[in-house]
Amino acid sequence: MIRLTKALKAWGTPGFEGVLKKEMEQIDTGQLPLQQGLSTGSYAIGSKFNVMIINVSEEAGFIRAKAGIFYSGIIAGCSCADDPTPVNEESEYCVVQLDIDVLTAETTVALLAE
Numbered sequence: 001m002i003r004l005t006k007a008l009k010a011w012g013t014p015g016f017e018g019v020l021k022k023e024m025e026q027i028d029t030g031q032l033p034l035q036q037g038l039s040t041g042s043y044a045i046g047s048k049f050n051v052m053i054i055n056v057s058e059e060a061g062f063i064r065a066k067a068g069i070f071y072s073g074i075i076a077g078c079s080c081a082d083d084p085t086p087v088n089e090e091s092e093y094c095v096v097q098l099d100i101d102v103l104t105a106e107t108t109v110a111l112l113a114e
Contacts, residue, residue: 002031002107004100011063011102017053020065024051024098033111034071037094041073045089048072054095063100066112068093 010019029046038044049071056065072089095112 002027002109003105004098004107005105008063008100008102008105011058017056020056020067021051021053024067025049029071032069032109033096034069034073034092034094036111037069037096038073038092039094041075041090041092043074043076044092045072045074058102061102063098063102065098065100066095067098068095 004020004023006023007016007020010016029044029049032046032049034044034046034049049069052068052070054066054068056063058064071092071094073092074087074089076087097110097112098107099110100107
C-alpha cells in the first residue's frame with residue numbers, strides 16, 4: 001500500500017504540489033502502472049521517472065491528484081548473443097489518478113486513458 005504522508009501533511013499549503021511530486025518520485029515503480037501505460041515499448045524501465053502534477057482537488061475525504069509520469073521503456077528482443085537488435089530506450093508517458101485518503105494517507109493509483 002502506498003502512503004503519501006508528506007503530501008497529506010502539506011495539503012493546503014503553497015508547496016503541496018512540489019511535496020507530492022517529490023514523494024511520488026520515491027515510490028517503488030512496481031507500485032505504479034508503468035507497464036500498463038506503455039505506448040511504444042514492450043517493457044517498462046522503472047529505474048528513473050519524473051512526475052508532473054496536472055491538477056489536484058479534494059473530494060469526499062480524498063485528495064485527488066492527476067499526474068503525468070515520464071519514464072522509459074524498451075522493445076525487448078530475444079537477447080540472444082547474436083541478436084543484432086540494439087536495446088534502445090524509448091520515451092514513455094502515462095497519466096495516473098491518485099486518491100489520497102485524508103485520514104490515513106493511504107493512496108490508490110489508477111491509470112487513466114488519454
